[in-house]
Structures are given as structure tokens and as C-alpha cells.
Amino acid sequence: MRFEGAQHVVVENHGANLAEPNEVRKIGRPGPERAWFPRGRCFLASCLPMPPTAQSLAANRYIHPLTIGGLTLENNLCLAPMAGFTNVAFRLIAKEVGGCGLVASEMVAALALPNRGAEGRFKTLTENVPAEKPLAMQVYGRDPEMCAQTARLLDLAGADLIDLNCGCPVRKAKNSGCGVALMREPEQVGRIVAAMCQATAKPVTVKMRLGYDAENRTVMEVAAAAVENGASALFVHARTGESKHGTDVELAPLAEVKRSVRVPVIANGSMDTAEAIRRAKDEAGVDGYQIGRSACGDPWLFRNLIAELTGGQPYAPPLAERRALLVRHFNLIVSLFGEARGTRVMRKYTFFYCNGLPGVRRFRDRFMRIASAGEFTGLVEDFFGQLERGVAEGEAEHLTLFERSTGDGAVADDE
Numbered sequence: 001m002r003f004e005g006a007q008h009v010v011v012e013n014h015g016a017n018l019a020e021p022n023e024v025r026k027i028g029r030p031g032p033e034r035a036w037f038p039r040g041r042c043f044l045a046s047c048l049p050m051p052p053t054a055q056s057l058a059a060n061r062y063i064h065p066l067t068i069g070g071l072t073l074e075n076n077l078c079l080a081p082m083a084g085f086t087n088v089a090f091r092l093i094a095k096e097v098g099g100c101g102l103v104a105s106e107m108v109a110a111l112a113l114p115n116r117g118a119e120g121r122f123k124t125l126t127e128n129v130p131a132e133k134p135l136a137m138q139v140y141g142r143d144p145e146m147c148a149q150t151a152r153l154l155d156l157a158g159a160d161l162i163d164l165n166c167g168c169p170v171r172k173a174k175n176s177g178c179g180v181a182l183m184r185e186p187e188q189v190g191r192i193v194a195a196m197c198q199a200t201a202k203p204v205t206v207k208m209r210l211g212y213d214a215e216n217r218t219v220m221e222v223a224a225a226a227v228e229n230g231a232s233a234l235f236v237h238a239r240t241g242e243s244k245h246g247t248d249v250e251l252a253p254l255a256e257v258k259r260s261v262r263v264p265v266i267a268n269g270s271m272d273t274a275e276a277i278r279r280a281k282d283e284a285g286v287d288g289y290q291i292g293r294s295a296c297g298d299p300w301l302f303r304n305l306i307a308e309l310t311g312g313q314p315y316a317p318p319l320a321e322r323r324a325l326l327v328r329h330f331n332l333i334v335s336l337f338g339e340a341r342g343t344r345v346m347r348k349y350t351f352f353y354c355n356g357l358p359g360v361r362r363f364r365d366r367f368m369r370i371a372s373a374g375e376f377t378g379l380v381e382d383f384f385g386q387l388e389r390g391v392a393e394g395e396a397e398h399l400t401l402f403e404r405s406t407g408d409g410a411v412a413d414d415e
């Protein structure tokens with residue numbers, strides 16, 4: 001298989017039934033190294049077992065279609081927005097391989113820049129392709145007018161749903177009254193949501209936490225303000241702004257929110273097992289589930305959760321598929337960021353495809369030092385070649401990317 005574009009890696013078909021992309025589309029800034037992304041159903045989607053249809057899901061208690069405003073999702077599993085991770089390349093893979101009902105962009109700061117919509121960083125953050133749809137894009141800010149302008153730009157850039165960030169707990173967000181700091185200002189949330197709803201006809205949603213911290217649990221007030229001012233759904237991370245990601249989520253306040261509003265409530269926070277999903281439904285009555293970190297570590301997660309909750313068979317990707325998907329991801333990332341930066345950006349994703357395989361730790365450590373597409377090809381060949389020949393050394397481990405993470409990612413350096 002060969003991708004368009006000089007810098008792309010060539011991968012042989014190592015056994016999986018990997019279809020050629022049937023159509024490609026240019027994205028990105030014009031220039032000699034243009035990015036090429038597929039359009040329509042393509043690649044690995046064609047070699048995976050068919051997921052259940054929307055019709056067969058309709059009767060399932062846990063997994064079913066979900067309507068948010070005028071937008072109907074095929075299923076109620078959503079990819080959470082993650083700064084630094086959920087770019088178009090990763091989202092496309094999550095959609096193709098996982099089959100989630102909704103993907104989400106990284107947050108986009110509501111900045112008053114002239115020509116904001118044409119600015120390079122904005123374009124990279126909002127880059128999208130038809131094959132990943134429907135797509136949520138997220139506004140990060142506190143000024144109603146600027147958030148509204150940004151919502152309008154996101155709408156024009158191709159968002160199907162526009163979300164407001166009321167959950168980011170990093171210091172920069174707290175100091176500027178954005179992200180989780182908005183949990184202390186329900187009325188301000190109402191004003192922002194009202195302005196955003198005026199600026200776009202797409203559904204507007206709010207992603208919130210249970211409160212700013214354990215002493216300030218304002219989720220009920222923020223939920224009410226959001227819905228009264230036009231929010232079509234709430235994504236609720238069932239922890240407060242000071243809780244670490246490893247702590248248990250609290251389902252009782254989630255249930256209270258669900259009882260108090262008439263729009264869908266989507267649970268977030270460690271919703272990455274069938275058991276967590278069953279509990280969120282049975283104890284809090286939520287309408288959907290949003291998954292962040294674990295989806296980064298396992299692109300097949302959504303598919304397997306759907307299988308487990310609908311009586312299907314779990315899917316264990318064969319070696320050839322892991323290898324092909326890793327190469328595809330690399331090519332997409334290089335298309336988006338160029339070879340030098342793309343190779344660096346890819347470092348954090350690479351071991352996902354090798355997790356649980358012998359020698360994954362050594363592979364990850366070596367990957368952290370590569371700087372070109374050529375080195376990438378060599379390393380992948382080496383690692384998978386050894387596995388195929390049965391001569392791989394090292395433990396079969398599961399590495400975790402977010403082991404030490406305590407916050408909701410970082411606000412991008414230049415925002």
C-alpha cells in the first residue's frame with residue numbers, strides 16, 4: 001500500500017485484508033507536502049467484523065443510538081476531547097477501528113485574533129474529514145462574545161456539535177477563569193451558552209465536572225444554567241476539579257443531574273469497562289458514555305465495549321493489523337504535522353499498537369529517539385519482524401500512558 005505524498009512510509013500487506021483507500025482528499029495548508037486523508041469508508045474498517053447496526057442496537061439497554069439536539073449518533077459511546085491527542089488523525093482511527101458514535105476535537109481557545117479562522121493553529125485544531133463524522137468541537141474560554149464567535153467559526157469549520165469546556169483543571173485555566181473555574185459561576189456559564197446558541201444552529205453542549213473542588217459542588221446549578229440557556233446535552237465528568245483521575249467517580253450526583261434535566265446526560269470519567277458502563281446506567285440512568293485516556297491506549301476499545309454489552313465477540317487484533325494500523329497512524333500524523341514534528345508527535349501514540357506484546361517497553365524506549373520516517377520504518381520492521389519470526393525478547397507488558405496524569409491535559413503552549 002502506498003500513500004500519496006513523498007514522505008509516506010510504504011507498508012506491505014502482511015496478511016490482513018487491508019483495502020486501499022478508495023478516495024483521497026487533500027487537507028491542510030497548500031504547499032508541496034500536502035496532507036492526504038481518505039474520504040468515505042476505507043482501510044481497516046473493511047477487515048474488521050461488522051459492528052451491530054443501529055437497528056439492532058435500538059433495543060439495547062446500555063448501547064443505543066442517541067439524539068442530541070437535531071443530531072443522531074449511531075451509538076452512545078463518545079470519544080472525549082483531549083488536548084494534544086484528539087487530532088484528526090487519531091479521531092479517524094478511533095472512528096474506523098472503534099466505531100464510536102461521536103468523536104471530539106481538542107479544545108479550541110476563544111481568542112480575539114484578527115482572522116482567527118485562517119490562523120494556522122486554528123486550522124490544525126479544526127482539520128476534519130467526512131469519514132470521522134459526526135464530530136464535536138470544543139470551545140475553551142469565558143467571554144460570551146468571544147466564545148460565540150469561536151462557536152461560529154467551529155460551525156463553519158465543520159463541527160456537528162459545539163461543546164463548552166467547563167472542566168479543564170490546569171492552573172492556567174483556573175487563573176484565567178476558564179475551564180473548571182466556570183463551575184464557580186453558573187450564571188456566566190448560562191451567558192456563554194446563550195451566546196453560543198445564538199451564534200450557531202448546531203447543538204451546543206457543556207462538558208462539566210461535579211464542581212470546582214470538594215467544597216464547591218455546583219454541578220446542579222451549572223447544569224440548570226446550561227440547559228435553561230439552550231444546551232442540548234451535558235457531558236459530566238463525575239469528579240470535582242481537584243480529584244485525581246485515579247479516584248472513583250461519583251455516581252450519586254450524576255443521577256441527581258440526570259433526574260433534574262430533560263436533555264441527554266453523558267457520563268465521563270473511567271467509563272472504560274462494560275462494568276463501569278452498566279453501573280453508570282443502572283445507578284445514574286445516564287444516556288451515554290464518554291471515554292478519554294483508555295481510548296488513547298486502545299483504539300479497539302469502543303468496538304470491544306459494544307461487543308461485550310451487546311452479546312458480541314471481543315476482537316483481538318492480529319499482529320498484521322496492529323502493524324498496519326501503526327503505519328497508517330504514522331502516515332496520517334505526518335500528513336498533518338510534517339515529517340519532523342509528526343515523528344515527535346507520534347511518540348506518545350506508538351506503543352498503543354504494541355501494548356501487551358513481548359518487548360513493548362524496549363520498543364517504546366527506542367521509539368522515543370527516532371527522528372524520521374526512515375527510522376520509523378526500520379524500527380517497526382525490526383519489532384514486528386522479530387515477533388513474526390518468534391524471536392522477540394522482553395516481557396509482554398501493558399504500558400499506561402497516563403500513569404502519573406492528574407489533570408485534564410494542558411492548554412496548548414501558544415494558546
Ligand SMILES: Cc1cc2nc3c(=O)[nH]c(=O)nc-3n(C[C@H](O)[C@H](O)[C@H](O)COP(=O)(O)O)c2cc1C
Pocket residue numbers: 080081082083084085106107138165166167168207237245268269270271272290291292293294402405407408409410
Ligand atoms: C491529556 C488530556 C487532555 C485532555 N484535554 C481535554 C480537553 O481539551 N477538553 C476537555 O473537556 N477535557 C479534556 N481532558 C479530559 C478528558 O476529556 C476526560 O474528561 C478525562 O480524561 C476523564 O475521562 P477518562 O477517565 O475516560 O480519561 C483531557 C484529559 C487528558 C488526560
